[in-house]
Structure formats: structure tokens, C-alpha cells
Amino acid sequence: MLQIVGMEWQPCELSGLKQGEEETHKDPQLQELLLQFADILADPVTLPPSRGLFDHRIPLEQGTNSFSIKPYRYPLQQKDVIEALV
Numbered sequence: 281m282l283q284i285v286g287m288e289w290q291p292c293e294l295s296g297l298k299q300g301e302e303e304t305h306k307d308p309q310l311q312e313l314l315l316q317f318a319d320i321l322a323d324p325v326t327l328p329p330s331r332g333l334f335d336h337r338i339p340l341e342q343g344t345n346s347f348s349i350k351p352y353r354y355p356l357q358q359k360d361v362i363e364a365l366v
Contacts, residue, residue, distance in 0.1 A: 314321065340346070354362070
């Protein structure tokens with residue numbers, strides 16, 4: 281069964297704010313929360329702090345260089361099946 285429904289095209293914006301505009305909320309509770317957590321909700325301007333042992337690293341053996349490996353190849357039929365799944 282197939283049903284075709286017409287829809288009126290309406291442009292939409294991903295963000296309600298344009299650059300340089302300030303957001304105004306009518307809900308006072310939301311305003312209060314935004315002011316209360318302004319430091320958490322601010323845009324980041326620096327890198328996150330170091331986390332000691334949990335920072336990501338790939339240790340290399342002394343005297344070794346980085347390496348390059350050719351991409352894994354698979355048969356065309358398998359490639360078609362993988363692309364259909366993705």
C-alpha cells in the first residue's frame with residue numbers, strides 16, 4: 281500500500297539565534313537556571329584540563345617510527361553487502 285501526502289514546504293532554521301543576538305526566554309525559572317549554571321553552559325575557550333593517567337597516549341618503543349599500513353581490502357560482493365548495511 282502506498283499513500284502520497286502533500287506537504288507545504290516551510291524553511292526552518294537549525295538555531296533560533298543569529299550571531300550577535302541575545303536569547304530571551306519568557307520562562308523565569310529557565311532564566312534562573314541559565315544564570316545559576318552560566319559557568320557550566322559557557323562555550324569552552326581552552327582545552328580540557330589534564331587528567332593524569334587517563335589522558336590518551338600511544339607509547340612507542342624507543343627507536344621506533346610510526347608506520348603506515350594499506351587499507352584492508354575485501355571482495356566487491358562483500359563491499360556491496362557492507363555498503364547496503366551501512
